[in-house]
Amino acid sequence: MSDVTAGQNYDLRDEIKAYWSERAATFDLSPGHEIFSEEERAAWHRLFLRHLGRGDGRAALDLASGTGVISHLLDDLGFKVTGLDWAEPMLERARQKARERKRSISFRVGDAESTMEPDDHYDVIVNRHLVWTLVHPAAAFAEWLRVLKPGGRLLIVDGDFVNTSALERVFSKFSAWGQRAGIFKPDAPMHSREMMETHRSILSRVYFSNGARAEAVVELLQAAGFTDVVVDTELGEIHRTQAKHWNLFKGMARKSQHRYAIRASKRVI
Template sequence: MEEIKKEISSYWTGRSEDFARLREEELNSEMAGLWLKELEKGLPEGEGLRILDVGTGCGFFSVLLAKLGHQVTGIDLTPAMIEKAKQIARERGVEADFEVMDAEHPDFPEGTFDVIVSRNLTWTLPHPAEAYGEWLRVLKPGGVLLNFDGDYGKEEFTEEMESLSADHAHRRLSCGQLEECDKIKDQLSISAMRRPAWDVEVLKNLGCVDMNVDSEVYRRIYASEDSPFYNPTPIFRLQARKAGER
């Protein structure tokens, strides 16, 4: 594993306990319904869709989608995150597969999945264009990519903390953790890109069709700045379809 990925995995290993508690709180809150509504908007018709949740973390998207009856596989680079995802799914009686796997190199045959979903992952990737290519490889012709992300590369997390409410979930992070996150982020080429315009251009060059960017999703999800889950970085939903028929 290259050095930057070791740093990334180590950082998220250190955050896995608190991150899991936060995801459980989110699953128990109105946020679960809000996110599920946004996911359902982009899902193709059909029951039991094969869905890959890339960078699943502690399995938030995987749990939501598996509860709908879809066949969900969640992957993450960090073993500690995958263990937490398995535990959360088990405690909620949800059937989903979770595997430790590099998001930039998903180890699945070509055309395995109907849908690929991701939340707050692309901005952490050392080789995001390569990742997009690999995600499309394992997506079936006509399959859908739903990527929820933000232009986090423009943010300074240590400064951002001052604008958050006293009970915000990120208040649990230490100054050291915030500084480490900023340090990793600033090493990544995607942090210098203009997003989501950069993502759209990459996917267009990879042959995607029916691309759509929803820049208002953050207003629907994070309507209240007093919410402990409030995200001050405007997120977007990037939807694209792999050329071909399902």
């Protein structure tokens, strides 16, 4: 294959895959990605119990599972978990983590927009910070509906990372100033300018380039055939536990963001 042909075939989805493959090495260093306290772990457990109930051996699919953070939370609650991610470096870390913790979680390569999983197979599907990256969310939601069992539940945890409030911008500026001045410790990890530019470029071209607002996600879910769609913005307990690992203004900026969990169901025929 010529370099020209290869370049033509390298699309936005390939860029997203390459970006997260590169991020894998430092992904677990960031609060908001990995779990840094038992207090935070318990807060996530309560969110999942509120919307999904206890696992009791039910089959759960963690889409864009990354290093397995959400998969482990589901495993804690008794779900039989499969994690799918298309970035092999993420999966390598997820498998290593599962071995170290002696967890029987299955991690394998898969595309969240085309899972190749059987029809009516999973009791629950969960994903965190995936929806904002989707290129074709309508097709992805139809795919998730297909692999859910009748009566099964989907839980999306995401947010609008484009539209910032005046309050958030003020808090972020104070946080950045304090880090530059050496008053606050730097956010971990520090990414290169090139990586930040790649992130901005990707964000400008995904479907939710204007921000993944909860109401827009709900509309697409309902159009795909999901029912009983509920938006939960009561994530303050999780945010408070994460904020303990940031400076005051970084934590306040996070609290000001439009973040949510959306639960939806597959109709029982």
